[in-house]
Amino acid sequence: xxxxxxxxxxxxxxxxxxxQSIDLETFGKEKPIQVNGYVSTNGVYYNSNxxxxxxxxxxxxxxxxxxxxxxxxxxxxxSFTNQGKKFNYQLPFNFNRxxxxxxxxxxxxxxxxxxxxxxxxxxxxHQFTGGxxxxxxKGKFKISAxxxxxxxxxxxxxxxxxIPAFKRMGMGxxxxxxxxxxxxxxITFYAKDQINSIAVVPEDKGVIPKENLVLSMGGSxxxxxxxxxxxxxxxxxxxxxxRAQEVERPNKNIAGLLFNNRASTEYYKALKAGLNxxxxxxxxxxxxxxxxxxxxxxxxxxxxxxxxNITLNAATVVFNNKVNLAFNIGYQRDDLNNQxxxxxxxxxxxxxxxxxxxxxxxxxxxxxxxxxxTNIKVNQFDHINDDNLLDNDLDTLDYKQLSxxxxxxxxxxxxxxxxxxxxxxxxYNVSDVANEQNxxxxxxxxxxxxxxxxxxxxxxxxxxxxxxxxxxxTYNTIGTENATTWGPTLGINKRFFENRLSTGLSSSYxxxxxxxxxxxxxxxxxxxxxxxxxxxxxNLSVIQLFRSSVQPDTDGLKELTATLGYNYTFNLPPKIKxxxxxxxxxxxxxxxYFEGEHETITPEVLAVANQPIFNGILxxxxxxxxxxxxxxxxxxxxxxxxxxxRFAALDYLKYLYDHKGFxxxxxxxxxxxxxxxxxxxxxxxxKVEKEYTVLxxxxxxxxxxxxxxxxxxxxxxxxxxxxxxMMQRLxxxxxxxxxxxxxxxxxxxxxQISKVFSMLENGxxxxxxxxxxxxxxxxLYHKQGLQQKN
Numbered sequence: 026x027x028x029x030x031x032x033x034x035x036x037x038x039x040x041x042x043x044x045q046s047i048d049l050e051t052f053g054k055e056k057p058i059q060v061n062g063y064v065s066t067n068g069v070y071y072n073s074n075x076x077x078x079x080x081x082x083x084x085x086x087x088x089x090x091x092x093x094x095x096x097x098x099x100x101x102x103x104s105f106t107n108q109g110k111k112f113n114y115q116l117p118f119n120f121n122r123x124x125x126x127x128x129x130x131x132x133x134x135x136x137x138x139x140x141x142x143x144x145x146x147x148x149x150x151h152q153f154t155g156g157x158x159x160x161x162x163k164g165k166f167k168i169s170a171x172x173x174x175x176x177x178x179x180x181x182x183x184x185x186x187x188i189p190a191f192k193r194m195g196m197g198x199x200x201x202x203x204x205x206x207x208x209x210x211x212i213t214f215y216a217k218d219q220i221n222s223i224a225v226v227p228e229d230k231g232v233i234p235k236e237n238l239v240l241s242m243g244g245s246x247x248x249x250x251x252x253x254x255x256x257x258x259x260x261x262x263x264x265x266x267x268r269a270q271e272v273e274r275p276n277k278n279i280a281g282l283l284f285n286n287r288a289s290t291e292y293y294k295a296l297k298a299g300l301n302x303x304x305x306x307x308x309x310x311x312x313x314x315x316x317x318x319x320x321x322x323x324x325x326x327x328x329x330x331x332x333x334n335i336t337l338n339a340a341t342v343v344f345n346n347k348v349n350l351a352f353n354i355g356y357q358r359d360d361l362n363n364q365x366x367x368x369x370x371x372x373x374x375x376x377x378x379x380x381x382x383x384x385x386x387x388x389x390x391x392x393x394x395x396x397x398x399t400n401i402k403v404n405q406f407d408h409i410n411d412d413n414l415l416d417n418d419l420d421t422l423d424y425k426q427l428s429x430x431x432x433x434x435x436x437x438x439x440x441x442x443x444x445x446x447x448x449x450x451x452x453y454n455v456s457d458v459a460n461e462q463n464x465x466x467x468x469x470x471x472x473x474x475x476x477x478x479x480x481x482x483x484x485x486x487x488x489x490x491x492x493x494x495x496x497x498x499t500y501n502t503i504g505t506e507n508a509t510t511w512g513p514t515l516g517i518n519k520r521f522f523e524n525r526l527s528t529g530l531s532s533s534y535x536x537x538x539x540x541x542x543x544x545x546x547x548x549x550x551x552x553x554x555x556x557x558x559x560x561x562x563x564n565l566s567v568i569q570l571f572r573s574s575v576q577p578d579t580d581g582l583k584e585l586t587a588t589l590g591y592n593y594t595f596n597l598p599p600k601i602k603x604x605x606x607x608x609x610x611x612x613x614x615x616x617x618y619f620e621g622e623h624e625t626i627t628p629e630v631l632a633v634a635n636q637p638i639f640n641g642i643l644x645x646x647x648x649x650x651x652x653x654x655x656x657x658x659x660x661x662x663x664x665x666x667x668x669x670x671r672f673a674a675l676d677y678l679k680y681l682y683d684h685k686g687f688x689x690x691x692x693x694x695x696x697x698x699x700x701x702x703x704x705x706x707x708x709x710x711x712k713v714e715k716e717y718t719v720l721x722x723x724x725x726x727x728x729x730x731x732x733x734x735x736x737x738x739x740x741x742x743x744x745x746x747x748x749x750x751m752m753q754r755l756x757x758x759x760x761x762x763x764x765x766x767x768x769x770x771x772x773x774x775x776x777q778i779s780k781v782f783s784m785l786e787n788g789x790x791x792x793x794x795x796x797x798x799x800x801x802x803x804x805l806y807h808k809q810g811l812q813q814k815n
Contacts, residue, residue: 060597062090062101063760065700067590074583083107085704089759100126100759106707126757133159140753141171143199145813146259146295147214147239148324150753151175153195165202172196175323178222181230189232192222195324209244212259216323220267234267237323238284256298263321265289293320293330307341318362327746332359348380366729371395385438395428426732429457446484446787453477460732475500486788489520497535508539512546520790527554527792546572554792562592562697592697594760612671614678623663623670630674631656634681638688645782648684655680691774691781692763694791698799699763702806703755710752717745747810754806773805 069083089102103123124137135141135157142150148171155173160166174194181189195216202209218234226233243257260278269289277292284290299312318331338353358370375393382388432454439447459471480495498511512535520527529552537544548571554564565588572582611620617633619626633639634652655677662673720738724730761767766774777798784794 058597059093060090060595061093061760062088062595063696063700064088064593065590065704066592067588067704070585070587072585075580080107085707087700087704091759091761100128100761102126102757102759104756124757131161131163133161135159135171139173139757141169141197142753143169143197143212143214143324144241144243144257144259145325146257146261146320147199147212147241147322148195148197149322150749151195151324151326165204167201167203169199170197175216178219180223181225181227181232189223189227189230191218191220191232191234193218193235193323197324205247207244207246210242212239212241214239214241214322214324218267233265235323236264236267236285237321238262238280239322239324240280240283251304252300252302254298254300257296259295261293261295261320261322263291263293263323265291291319293317295320295330306346307339309339310337312336315361318360318364326749327742329742331361332357333361344380347382348378350376350378352376369735385441387436389432389434391430391432393430395430426736427457427459428736431455444485444487446486448482450480450482451478472503473501484788489524489788489790491518491789491793492516493531506540508537510535510537512536518790518793524791525556527790528552529792542574544572544574546570552792556791560594564588564590564592566590592700594693594696610667612674614675615682617678619674623667626670626674627659627663630659630677633678639681645684645687645779648782651680652677687782687785690785690791691778692760694781694795695770695774695798695802696760696763698795699755699758699802701795702799702802703752703758706748706752706755710748713741713745713748717741743811746813747807750810750813751803751806769805769809773802777801 065085065087067085069085071079071081071083073079084107086105087103089100091100101124124135124139126139127134127136138152138154139157140150140152141148141157153171153173153175154177155171157171157173158169160168172195174192176190176193178192179188179190181187193216195214197212197214199210199212201211215238217236220234239259239261241257241259243255245253245255247253260280262278262280262284264285264287266289267287269287271285271287274286278294281292293316295314295316297312297314299310301308301310312334314332314334316330316332320330321328334355334357336353336355338351340349340351342349352375354372354374356370356372358368359365360368373393373395375391377389377391379389380387432452434450434452436448436450439449454474454476456474457471458473476497476499478495478497480493482491482493484491493514493516495514496511497514499509501508512533514531514533516529516531518527518529529550531550532548534547535545537546549569550567552564552566554562556562567588568584568586570582570584570586572584574581610622611618613619619629655673659670659673659677662670717738720734720741724734724738727734763770781794781798784797789797
């Protein structure tokens with residue numbers, strides 16, 4: 026009966042979403058066949074006199090192909106590596122992945138090893154092997170659906186590192202309706218383990234067959250042009266052991282209406298609501314979130330529960346748009362059902378400011394305050410039976426942890442001359458952490474961390490040479506121990522052969538002094554990149570690290586890492602230039618043809634800049650003004666000879682198209698930086714996950730975990746989830762997404778394109794620009810990932 030009700034719910038939801046007609050109006054007007062994509066391969070050689078657990082050679086092969094036939098598009102992405110092949114334990118997922126994403130107009134299909142996200146409380150980035158679909162027709166309805174294997178059957182082979190699992194199948198459906206003033210969405214997600222998919226149930230590892238149904242609904246309403254509200258409600262029913270007997274009992278939430286109750290079935294709910302108000306360049310928002318203790322969905326790898334959040338944030342711009350201010354404050358508590366041995370509540374406050382004083386000087390600053398209160402509950406019988414009336418130990422069971430962090434950054438341009446450009450940057454950060462009992466911070470319960478970086482960069486554009494020197498220093502007091510680390514860095518970058526070859530050499534040396542002794546670390550980095558025929562890119566990176574210590578019986582570390590990579594981008598068929606024969610007074614440029622009197626040709630020449638392909642460069646500081654200068658010359662040449670007028674018009678068009686090529690360069694560098702960011706994220710993925718899961722296991726297995734472990738767990742959990750969110754989006758990213766400014770890429774381009782243009786115009790190498798974009802993309806995706814509540 027329950028399964029029939031579930032089927033009816035799916036059917037009604039699909040029917041409610043209504044059918045849409047296919048628009049074939051533009052079919053056949055596009056280029057008939059287009060093929061574009063990329064291939065990226067990297068080989069990493071590693072050698073160390075101490076760390077022998079790492080494989081000496083690792084390769085990564087990634088790529089994407091987009092096949093387009095008129096309006097039909099079929100993106101294919103793949104990723105292969107030998108990483109993990111030598112593992113002597115089993116995992117319920119594959120390292121190598123292959124996925125297809127056919128697209129036709131508003132229909133997108135996902136086939137293979139893919140992931141989808143419906144909401145943080147239902148399906149949230151969980152990889153599955155199967156199929157999914159996104160329907161986004163013109164109109165107000167949007168539909169998404171998926172079906173596939175979430176986990177593959179993995180037997181317990183006795184290895185403690187093996188992660189056994191039942192074969193888990195899942196399906197989900199999401200429909201949304203969006204109007205001008207309001208929106209509403211409904212989500213259903215269902216997953217179930219197949220009991221007979223493995224021979225032995227490894228209960229000692231906590232692996233038991235489960236079943237889960239999650240129902241969610243949410244919406245938003247715009248009360249005015251400045252004020253809007255939103256809310257999301259989710260209910261989950263999860264059976265912790267499918268082998269348990271079915272029982273009859275009242276349903277505790279809406280998910281129970283469509284779910285078979287068993288003795289191990291549990292019901293939980295989650296609620297999130299928000300209010301945002303905007304006026305001019307200022308905004309203020311209030312948000313509330315509550316998740317029941319035990320809330321779980323099998324559509325997410327990890328899920329945080331048993332907490333209640335209240336946050337307030339605001340932002341504004343002052344002093345003629347020169348200063349940006351933002352602040353937020355939040356309160357969080359756990360133990361919502363008053364069942365834990367200790368309860369924790371937190372207060373968080375932060376202020377961020379940035380100021381562009383003038384065209385040379387810019388300053389950024391931030392301050393945050395993090396306070397955690399922990400109240401350890403005392404057994405009432407221990408209190409009653411305490412025969413020492415003067416015993417005040419109970420007063421020491423309330424703890425308060427104080428954490429403060431402040432950052433100051435200053436950037437000043439010393440010189441902007443044609444032959445020499447100089448910039449100096451300073452960054453200082455201080456963090457203070459203290460444990461307070463009864464209003465007193467005892468000796469050894471406080472730590473403070475100071476970090477300063479001073480960097481000077483000199484650029485010689487004509488020599489295509491860039492030199493950077495930096496000095497780093499830290500001073501830390503942890504309890505009663507002091508430690509210092511300092512050292513210089515030197516980096517040199519130069520381009521050759523008309524910018525086709527970019528080279529770099531850098532070295533750094535750091536010395537750490539602490540109570541146990543001195544440690545010195547030195548490294549040398551060499552990198553080179555060569556571009557062949559614009560489509561082939563070869564890169565080489567070598568890092569040699571030396572670490573020595575004065576401690577006895579300690580061998581020095583020598584570590585060599587060499588990476589060789591090759592990237593190839595292609596676009597078929599190639600562009601064909603069409604030349605036209607001049608008639609009367611006429612001339613052509615690229616695929617543009619002009620004929621007639623000077624006065625009638627001028628508007629046609631100027632109209633070229635209005636084509637969509639030039640929208641991006643018109644937003645770059647300086648280009649629009651330069652085009653206006655060439656426009657004046659064309660108008661002044663209308664009364665001159667055909668030859669003079671032709672030269673003036675061609676100068677205008679040539680400048681326009683020369684800088685249109687910059688857009689191609691930006692798209693290429695942006696795509697390479699994103700793929701490099703993904704490769705580096707893949708390398709770090711296991712480490713980030715391992716750090717989180719090990720600490721989580723430590724905290725969960727401890728009856729009274731330390732405050733430091735609890736704090737570190739929260740930090741590592743946020744870092745891991747943000748890292749996963751970033752990898753999921755970078756994995757499916759295609760070159761077409763860069764060209765179409767998909768999602769946050771459009772905002773990013775509008776913000777960074779002038780900076781990238783300035784860097785290239787001032788002699789920065791493609792590698793330097795690519796590295797700059799990689800850092801900015803990493804910061805963008807990391808911040809976006811931290812904002813995801815999954």
